Amino acid sequence: MEERRVSLLELIAFPKSQVKVMVMDALVFLVLVAVLPSITVVESRKAGILDSLEYSALSCRGHSASLTEFGGVGDGTTLNTKAFQAAIDHLSQYASDGGSQLYVPPGRWLTGSFNLTSHFTLFLDKDAVLLASQDEGDWAVIDPLPSYGRGRDTEGGRFISLIFGTNLTDVIITGDNGTIDGQGAPWWEKFHKGQLNYTRPYLIEIMHSQNIQISNLVLVNSPSWHVHPVYCSNVLVQGLTILAPVTVPNTDGINPDSCTNTRIEDCYIVSGDDCVAVKSGWDEYGIAYGMPTKQLLIRRLTCISPFSAVIALGSEMSGGIQDVRAEDIVAINSESGVRIKTAVGRGGYVKDIYVRRMTMKTMKWAFWMTGNYGSHPDKNYDPNAVPLIQNINYRDIIADNVTMAARLEGISGDPFTGICISNVTIGLAKKAKKVPWTCTDVAGISSGVTPKPCDQLTDQGSEMMTACTFPEDSLPIDNVQVQTCTCTRKHL
Template sequence: MGSLSGSSKKLQVIWGLVVVFGVLGLRGVECRKARILDSFEYSAISCRAHSASITDFGGVGDGKTSNTKAFRDAINQLSQYGSDGGAQLLVPAGQWLTGSFNLTSHFTLFLHKDAVLLASQDVNEWSVINPLPSYGHGRDAAGGRYISLIFGTNLTDVVVTGDNGTIDGQGAFWWQQFHRKKIKYTRPYLIEIMHSDNIQISNLTLVNSPSWNIHPVYSSNIIVQGITILAPITSPNTDGINPDSCTNTRIEDCYIVSGDDCVAVKSGWDEYGIAYGMPTKQLIIRRLTCISPYSAAIALGSEMSGGIQDVRAEEIVAINTESGVRIKTAVGRGGYVKDIYVRGMTLHTMKWVFWMTGNYGSHADTHYDPNALPEIKGINYRNVVAENVSMAARLEGISGDPFTGVCISNVTIGLAKKAKKVPWTCTDIEGITSRVTPPPCNLLPDQGPEKIGLCDFPAENLSIDNVEIKRCSFTRNYL
C-alpha cells in the first residue's frame, strides 16, 4: 500500500480520535447504566429479596402528575413476590401526588429522605368504604368513610418506613369541608391497616392529615417507631396514633404536635363495640413527646366499648397539652379500661395532669344501651413531675358505677400562678395515694411517705418487645 498524503493522515488521526472517544463515550454510557441509583440500609422486621422504584412504573415526582395508577400497578406487580422473599418499593426524592392505594403482604414501602407523598385533593381518587363494624357509623357522617391514603387489610408482614420521608395529607381542604358541614363521609386517615399481623410503621414524618394519622385496627404485633406527626393545633380530629382493637402493639420514640390526642387508645363505639367485642390489650407507649393544647398526651377512649387492658406508658413528655393521661367514657359505652400502668411523666404547662371522665356523651346513634356501664379499675400512675399546671386532677366517675383501684404515687405538681383554688376534684372515685403534692382529695387517702413504690408497673416484657429487628438493604440499578 502506498504512503498516505498529509491530508489523509490528518483524517486518519481525526477518525482514530473519534473512534477512541466514541468507545470511551459508550463505556461512559455503560457505566451510567450500571451506576447505582440508590443503595442504603434500614431497620425492619423483615428484609426483602426484590426491589423496585416507583419510577419503574411510570411514577413522576413533579408534585402535579397523579401517581395513583403507578402506585397501584407497582404494588400489584410486586405482590407476586410474596412467596419468594417479598418485595420493597422505593419512593425516591421528589413530590409524588397520589390518591389512595392498597398495600400487599410481605412488602416494604420506603420513602427517601427527600420524598414527599402528597395526598390528592381530587375526591374521585378516594373510594368510599363501609364504616368499621365496631363503630357501625362513620365518625364525621352517618354513612361510609373515605378510604385512607395508605390502606391495607388482611395482610401479614408489612413495613411502611423511610429515611424520615414525608407524607403530606394536605388536610386543609378536608378541614374546611368538615367545618362547613359539607362532608358526606368520614374523612380519610393517612395510614390504616386492618385485620393484619406483623406490621411496622417507622421513621416517617406525617403532616396535615385530613383526620387521624395512623390507625391500626383489628390487628396484632404492631410496631410504630420514630414517627414525627405535625398538624395545626386547631385542626379537627388530627389524632396522632390510634391503636384500635389491637393486641401486642409498641409505640415508641414519637414526636407529635396535633389538634387532638397524641395517642388515643380505642376499641369500638357503644353497642357496636360491645357486639364486636375485640379489646385493645398489651400496648406499650414509651418515649412519647406531645404538644396538643386542646387534648391529651394519651387518651383511653372514648370509644372503648370492646375493652382496653394492659397499657404500659413510660417516659412521656407533654408540653402545652390539655392533660397528661385522660380516660374518656360514658353510660352506654360498656366495656372496660383496666390494668393501666403509667410511670415517668414530665409535663409542662397543662390544664390537668390527670383527667377521668364518665360523662363523655357522644354516641354513635340513639340505640345504645343505657344500662351498659363501663368498668374502670386498676389505674396506676407513678413518678410524675409537672409544672405550670392549672389543676392537678379532675376525676369524675359515674354515679352508681365508681372508678376503682386508682393509685397515684411519687407525684409533684407545680401549680400555675392563676391555678384553680381547689387543685383536685373527685367524684365516684376509689383509690389510694402516696407522696403526692399538692395533697389529693379525700377519696384518694394518703398511705404514707414510705409507700413510694405503691403503684404497680409490670416487670415482665410483652412479646412485642422481643421482636427481632433486622438490618435490611436496598440496592437499585438503572434498568
C-alpha cells in the same frame, strides 16, 4: 439539619401564639432524635445514582423496584395513583419468594389512595414527599368499621385512607424520614362547614393484619387521624414525627384500635387532638364486635396538644382496653397528660393501666377521668351498659405550670375504682384553680403526692411512695427485634 427541614417549615401553619412554644420544644425534639433508632444510608454511586440503602426492619426483602419503573412522576402535579397500584400489584407476585420492596425516590409524588400487599415494604427516600390528592374523586368510599357502626364524622360510609391495607401479613411502611403530607386543609374546612358526605380519610390505616411496622417517617396534615392500626396484632410504630396545626379537628397522632401487642416508641407529635388515643369500638357496635386493645407499650413519646390529651383511653372503648404500659413520656403545653374518656352506654372496660416517669410542662390538667363523655353513634345504645374502670396506676411523675392537678369524675352508681397515684409532684400555675383536685364517684389510694389529693384517694403516707405498680415482665411485642436490611434499586 436536613432531616428536620420539612418539620420546622410546618411550624408556619401553627398560630403565632404557639410558635414560641414550638420553637422552644424543638430543642426537646432534637434531644429525642439523638436516641431514636438510627437508619444508615449506604451510598454506592454510579453516574450519580444511589444504588443501595441499609435500614432497620422486621423483615428484609428479596426483590426491589422503584416507583419510576411503573411510570411514577415526582413533579408534584402528576397523579401517581395508578403507578403506585401497578407497582404494588406487580410486586405482590414475590410474596412467597422473599417478599418485595417499593422504593420512592426523591420528588413530590401526588397520589390518591392505594392498597398495600403482604410481605411488602414501602420505603420513602429522605427527599421523597407523598402528597395526598385533594380531589374527593381520588378517594374510594368504604363501609364503616364494624365496631363503630357508622363513620365518625357522619352517618354511613367513610373515605378510604391514603395508604390502606386489610387482611395482610408482614407489612412495613418506612423510610429515611421521608414525608407523607395529607394536605388536609380542604377536609378540615368541609368538616367545620358541615359539608362532608362521608367521614374524612386517615393517612395510614391497616386493618385485620399482623406483623406491621410503621417507622422513620414525617407525617403531616392528615385530613383526620394520622396512623390507625385496627383489628391488628404485633404492631411496631417507631421514630415518627407527626405534625398538624393544633387548632384543626381530630388530627390524632397514633390510634391503636382493637389491637393486640402494639409498641409505640420514640415519636414526636404535635396535634389538634390526642397524640395517642387508645380505642376499641363505639357503644353497642364495639360491645358486639368484642375485640379489645391489650398489651400496649408506649415509650419515649414527646407530645404537644394544647386542646387534647397526650395519652387518651377512649372515648370509643366498648370492646375493652387492658394492660397499657406507658413510660418516659414528655408532655408540653397540652390539655391533659393522661385522660380516660367513657360514658353510660359504652360498656366495656379500661383496666390495668400503668404510667410512670412522665414529665409535664404547662398543662390544664395532669390527670383527667370522665364518665360523661356522651357522644353516641345513634340512639340504640344500651343505657344499662356501664363501663368498668379499675386498676389505674400513675407513679414517678413531675409536672409544672399546671392549672389543675386532676379532675376525676366517675359515674354515679358505677364508680371508678383501684386508682393509685404515687410519687407525684405537681407545680401549680400562678392562675391555678383554687381547688387543685376534684373527685366524684372514684376510689383509690395515694402516697407522696403534692398537692394533697382529694379524700377519695386515701393517703398511704410517704413511706409508700412506690405503692403503684408497674409490670416488670415483658410482653411479646417487647421482644421483637429489627434487623439490618438492604434495598437495591434495580429492575426485576
